[in-house]
Structure formats: structure tokens, C-alpha cells
Amino acid sequence: MKTRISELLHTEYPIIQGGMAWVAEYHLAAAVSNAGGLGLIGAASAPPEVVREQIREAKKLTDKPFGVNVMLMNPNAPEVAQIVMEEGVKVVTTGAGNPGKFMAAWKEAGVTVIPVVASVAMAKMMERAGADAVVAEGMESGGHIGAQTTMTLVPQVADAVSIPVIAAGGIADGRGIAASFMLGAEGVQLGTRFVVAQESIVHANYKERVIKARDIDSEVTGMSTGHPIRVLRNQMSREYLKMEKEGASFEELEQLTLGSLRKAVMDGDVVNGSLMAGQSAGLVKKEQTCKEIIEEMMDEAEKLLNFSRA
Numbered sequence: 437m438k439t440r441i442s443e444l445l446h447t448e449y450p451i452i453q454g455g456m457a458w459v460a461e462y463h464l465a466a467a468v469s470n471a472g473g474l475g476l477i478g479a480a481s482a483p484p485e486v487v488r489e490q491i492r493e494a495k496k497l498t499d500k501p502f503g504v505n506v507m508l509m510n511p512n513a514p515e516v517a518q519i520v521m522e523e524g525v526k527v528v529t530t531g532a533g534n535p536g537k538f539m540a541a542w543k544e545a546g547v548t549v550i551p552v553v554a555s556v557a558m559a560k561m562m563e564r565a566g567a568d569a570v571v572a573e574g575m576e577s578g579g580h581i582g583a584q585t586t587m588t589l590v591p592q593v594a595d596a597v598s599i600p601v602i603a604a605g606g607i608a609d610g611r612g613i614a615a616s617f618m619l620g621a622e623g624v625q626l627g628t629r630f631v632v633a634q635e636s637i638v639h640a641n642y643k644e645r646v647i648k649a650r651d652i653d654s655e656v657t658g659m660s661t662g663h664p665i666r667v668l669r670n671q672m673s674r675e676y677l678k679m680e681k682e683g684a685s686f687e688e689l690e691q692l693t694l695g696s697l698r699k700a701v702m703d704g705d706v707v708n709g710s711l712m713a714g715q716s717a718g719l720v721k722k723e724q725t726c727k728e729i730i731e732e733m734m735d736e737a738e739k740l741l742n743f744s745r746a
């Protein structure tokens with residue numbers, strides 16, 4: 437399936453793996469790229485030199501293009517922005533902020549820049565700033581989210597900009613991909629389904645929670661702090677929401693969640709860890725290789741799209 441996104445990314449399929457903190461490390465990124473999608477290393481809050489190491493390890497595992505997600509709330513983002521250029525990374529996606537100040541340098545270095553946006557205004561601003569494409573991410577997504585749904589955001593962004601749009605949030609199978617194309621997207625980004633990929637280093641306990649999740653099992657913490665985060669419900673999220681309701685300060689809430697994503701991903705602590713996942717967890721049924729995931733989804737999407745054209 438060729439679109440402006442697969443052309444731009446030089447990939448077989450217009451599929452991007454989300455740049456998930458702790459989860460999107462080089463094994464997963466390389467596996468997605470080797471399977472014909474675009475794998476991403478999520479820089480998140482990692483020290484810049486660790487990001488450099490991750491990029492070098494990914495290069496050993498794949499000859500295909502891969503990218504890095506720069507999380508803009510990270511105070512180290514300027515150093516990470518520099519490292520991706522030094523290491524010759526082809527594609528950068530950004531999240532949780534406005535990448536405006538890095539745009540000129542990245543474009544100058546020949547990096548393809550794809551900001552994640554959660555509103556039409558931000559999408560237009562990014563197009564004016566020189567973005568090559570945007571990811572329009574709905575609040576069905578896991579982790580840090582905006583307020584619009586994928587169903588309403590994607591067509592409005594597609595109408596508002598001329599650059600190609602990648603849909604994200606709530607997509608976990610071929611139906612979601614076909615629907616995204618109907619909404620005007622030319623590519624998709626998936627996170628949650630890749631959390632349970634065989635090549636994902638995520639602890640088995642976390643994968644099991646995603647696989648067993650029902651439609652209603654995620655909730656959004658941090659609405660009051662201006663940093664809403666979607667997670668699977670557990671003792672940690674209940675405690676967080678209770679403290680939030682009681683008027684806890686931003687600092688107290690930060691203290692509660694410090695290191696909690698690492699605890700869930702690396703130690704498999706599904707009680708006190710933060711189980712970031714999207715609403716699509718209810719659609720994720722089993723662990724598969726990245727190749728199986730991508731081929732199964734693309735087969736299904738192509739059948740549906742051909743049917744709709746008939």
C-alpha cells in the first residue's frame with residue numbers, strides 16, 4: 437500500500453510504531469522497521485548518551501529506516517535533538533509540546549520531521565514551521581494525551597493541512613487502519629498493539645494486563661494537573677485519582693508516580709507501576725511478532741479498502 441507517508445518514510449507500509457517511553461527501545465524499533473513499518477526509539481526522559489547508544493544498537497539490527505521520538509517535556513530535549521542529527525537519524529517525531537525551536541536545524545540536516553499534534557491549530561502551526569507530516573493523535577491513545585477523539589480530530593486535521601496526516605489513537609487492527617484512511621489519513625501510528633509484540637522487552641506481567649484488558653479498563657489520570665495520562669486501572673491509578681480528588685499538589689502527584697513507568701515495564705509491577713496503554717488494549721488479544729502484527733493488519737485493511745472501492 438503506497439501513500440505519501442510510505443514514500444516519505446521509504447517504508448513498505450504506511451505504519452509507524454509509537455515512540456513509547458521505556459517500551460520503544462532498539463529491539464522493538466528494529467523489528468518494526470525490519471517488518472516493513474517505521475520503528476521508533478522513544479527518547480522519553482532517557483539521558484542523551486543512552487539515546488545515542490540506542491540509535492547505534494538499532495543500526496546493528498536493521499538496514500531499514502527508523503526514527504526517534506523526542507519527548508519535548510524532557511529538559512534534555514535540546515541535547516537529544518542534536519544527537520539525532522549527529523547520528524544521521526532519518527525521521528524524528530515529537531510529542532508533548534511544540535518542536536518549533538528545533539525545526540530549522542532538523543530540516544537543514546535533512547531530517548524528516550513529524551510532530552505529534554492533538555489539535556487542528558497545532559497541526560497548522562507545524563505545517564507553517566516546515567513539518568513534513570503530522571501525527572494526529574486522539575485521546576484514545578495511551579500515555580500523555582490531548583482532548584479530541586481520533587474520529588473527529590483526523591478529518592479536521594486532514595482538511596486543515598496539505599501535508600500528509602498519520603492517524604493515532606484507538607487503532608489496533610486492519611479495521612482501524614481502513615477507517616483512518618476513510619477519515620483522510622495516509623498512514624497510522626500504533627503503540628498499544630506493539631507493547632505486546634514478541635520483540636518488545638516489556639515485562640510479561642504488563643503484556644498480560646494489556647492482553648486481558650476489556651474496553652473499559654483504562655482511565656485518565658492527571659486531568660487536574662494539565663498532564664492527562666491514560667493508563668490501565670490498578671492500585672497506582674486509583675491512588676493517584678484519590679489524591680487528585682483530595683486536591684493534592686502537582687509535586688505530591690509527581691512524587692507518587694516517580695519511576696512508576698519503569699517499575700511496570702522493567703520489573704513487571706502491575707500493582708504500583710504505571711501501565712500506560714490506549715483504549716485499544718481491549719482489541720489486543722495475543723503476543724505476535726512485529727511481522728505477524730503488520731502483515732495481519734495490512735491484509736485486513738487492504739481487503740476492507742478494496743471492498744469499499746468496489
Ligand code: TUI
Nearest residue numbers: 457507531532533534552553554573578579580581582
Ligand atoms: O507524547 C505523547 N505521549 C506520551 S509522552 C510520555 S512520557 C511521560 N511520562 C510520564 C509522565 C508524562 C509523560 C507518555 N506518553 N503523545 C504525543 C502527544 N503530544 N500527545 C499530545 C501531544 C501534544 C500536546 C500538546 C502535542 C503538542 C502540544 O502542544 C502544546 C503546546 O506546547 O502548545
